[in-house]
Amino acid sequence: MESSVIKTARGADIRLYSGGTGPALVYLHGVTGLMTDDPFLAALSERFTIYAPVLPGYEDSTGQDDVDDVLEFALHGHDVIDALALPVKPILAGHCLGGMIAAEMAAIAPNEFNQLILIGALGLWDDNLPVPDLFATLPFELPALMFNDAQLGQQLLSSGMDFNDPEFLTDYLVGNANRMGMAGKLLFPIPERGLARRLYRIKARTALIWGESDKLVTPAYAEKFQALVTSAEVHKIPGGHMVHYESTAAAVDVMVGFVGG
């Protein structure tokens, strides 16, 4: 996976991970960001040419002050794709927060995408199925919320973290404030910004991939998306909210099958 920085027309410097072979696929990460040597991207790159931009506020991507509301998040996404200058329309995929942004992008510019893949996407809200409060979740509680296998989650999310080291703690708090401060613009206090009223506009064929035991965005939300998007199929596979890290091969298979079909 190659790491580079691209500049958007708005002036943001965006960290980009790219590589692989196959159809072009833009992947928007979720609220926890990408992982070091991200295992999902590595698996995906065997079947797709991946472009994974990092959201402003995450890692060293800049421009968070220019992206405040749902329209600006969606336009930022389009700015990034414009900056990639791809010869073909890419497949657009997103997980969690990235799924919410991807859905907004496809609703705002329905002719830009033929295929859309949403994995455990946020963006809808049902009073009877409240999404847990990510912003009141302590770091050590996060793996159990995000993963079906909390131990795997612990390993992937918290490796190398030592909260007793004051220097680490300050760095962590700064990074967390940058990341979650940015995510909060779309997700706080309730991760809903009117997407349900715009989903009808999506023309892309859509795959909805959900973890069977997603505790953050429960699997019932897949059907809620399906009911609002013109052409959508639901695929539930074993795992929690981070299903593509827990059932990586199965997730990639679904994506390959969907794109081929």
Added chain:
Amino acid sequence: MVSKIKERELAVKFTWFNLMPWPHLPENFREEHRSVWVDIPNKLYDPVEGHKVYNTYLGQLEYAEELGFDGIGVNEHHSNGYGMMPSPNIMAAALSRRTSKAALVVLGNSIALYNPPIRVAEEFAMLDVISGGRLVAGFPVGTSMDTNYVYGTIPAETRPRYAEAHELIKRAWAEEEPFAFNGKYNKMRYVNCWPKPIQKDPPIFIPGGGSLETYDFCLENDYNYSYLSFSGYLRAKQLMDGYWERVEKSGRDMSPYRAGFAQTIIVADSDEDAEKYYREHIDYFYNRCLHVYPGFADAPGYRTIKTLKAGVTTQMTRQAVGNVTEMSWDQLIRDGYIIAGSPASVLEQMKKLIHSLRVGNIFCLLHVGNMTDEKTRRSSKLFAEEVMPHLRNEWPEYAEDNRFWTDPLPQISDRQAVPAVGGA
């Protein structure tokens, strides 16, 4: 009376403050509930008992004026078991008609939460006019618990909204013709503040918790910076030193009236009596009232990166406050969490507080936790009569500095303050 007001203006200011805690949190509160704030279930609140509690607390604030305190203080919290004033302006309005001398120290309105914030300009103006110019206007950013978790403000928007609200309120007070305000969060075609306050520039107090930007904001505007901490004056020293360093660097004068501090104070006939009669209420406050779930303490994005890099984090977790309930009485006093004892002991500790923090405003937390009315009044009376008079003249070189206090009408008009029913 004029001379009395004059005398008050030229001395260290004491504001009698009541946080208005719910005094009936169950003994096993800490075990049964994760937080006193945000998600504390309101089945723990009994409105009939609440009627008594509110009126007792308001009575104490009125009594504080009788005792000669310069100000009586109220503040704003939401969904909070130790702070039952979601609308401090309602409390101040109730007090404005029952008092005639004390400043109404509203500390304050979380201006980012009022929509549109012109509401604060209007209500504060109303309070200032009703009270004859006795308003001290507090503009806190608001805690993350109140502002983000309870009222739903996006953390990253908290400070920009605050800054915009501040600009709008100040302009609304200053302008004499309607004007249009094109803010990011507030679009108003006709900003037109009726009434406007009696005091041309009501004194503005900013309660802060160590945000560096807040120091500069206070200095740029000549606002009072007040540190409201529950861990006492000794642990506040480092923060206040940082503030004064900033004042000095800015080239401004070092008037102690630029700063204030809140301190838990208990006065009894003897040191022994202070512990004997008041320890249980200290324990109630620190054990039950300050039981805040760490997940609510600091929404990511609420603090600025600059402040986080300076290592400033929340003051509200047990780790930050310290495990007071396991400390001996002597240690509580030695470490400055509380100032307590006989009048002579309290006087000595108060002098240390005033000079070590360089403050001209003291917010006296003389009601603590579930303290009874009788004990509260007794301690307050001893403080007012035997301690306060000896602390008035601690900053003689700044005796002329009245920039940071109220400028009321010389005569509180045609009306008399309505006596409290069954008043003391």
